[in-house]
Amino acid sequence: MLERRAGEHGFSLIQTRLLGVLRDRRPTINELATLLGLNKSSVSGLVDRAERRGLVRRIPSAVDRRSVQVALTEDGRALASKVSARFGADVAAMLGPLTAADRATLTRLLSRVLVEHAAARGVDMLATGANARAGDGG
Amino acid sequence: MLERRAGEHGFSLIQTRLLGVLRDRRPTINELATLLGLNKSSVSGLVDRAERRGLVRRIPSAVDRRSVQVALTEDGRALASKVSARFGADVAAMLGPLTAADRATLTRLLSRVLVEHAAARGVDMLATGANARAGDGG
């Protein structure tokens, strides 16, 4: 569903993940590669294409002249918010048939599965707040 | 997780979906395009690459000489089974932390959400048996 919503705005799942990751970070290319699980050269091209569309920009690092920081533009932030909101509405609609009590149960069980799955891989989802955001690539 | 398991055997998610779809069907290129949600020219290339690896073969249709049927080879079937089994084990391990009762509850609630979501799009999951198979592209 996220991919379909992104497609409505003419961009891909990985571009959506890029925008999502940048909503609360200003990472370097290397950090982005780790966050997205990609090679740094892949990220370089990804950022090129997003920059060409005016969604992100490269900011030279003040402390290390080899390095750049990648940040959302206003257009990029607006697009990320719109796609995220629509995706959230999709999920809400999908859960509509359940009673409120069943939705609460489902949320509790799934959260536990996901948190423990992440913990088994050394990621503390409760600490980062990643569990509260949709489409952030985490 | 499915993509990661597929990657262990050197192939992609879409190739895995192709093999999964072919486990109980022998569709034409056009039918595959509908099943996978792709353009027929994309499917033509997809089948080319799978055929080059010996995983599928093209069988000329007996009734329409324009048409071909795509079928798994023995190698393709073995690979599909192996990836499917590993993915099933991944899911089982992920649900391990839950009690048996919680697993049953989660299964019941998720099944209902998915079945109704499919029904809203005109797909009867209970009739096709698609709900009983992992990695079949449905």
Added chain:
DNA sequence: TATTGTTATACTCTATAACTATA
């Protein structure tokens, strides 16, 4: 005329390896 599948073309996405600028 219409349909099936392939091919030509163009673009995104991905990785590896080589490169540059800086550290």
Added chain:
DNA sequence: TATAGTTATAGAGTATAACAATA
């Protein structure tokens, strides 16, 4: 020497449009 990022290259995956063969 080591690291950050880019570029060259190669390949998969995708769509559109044009095409050949068949219906």
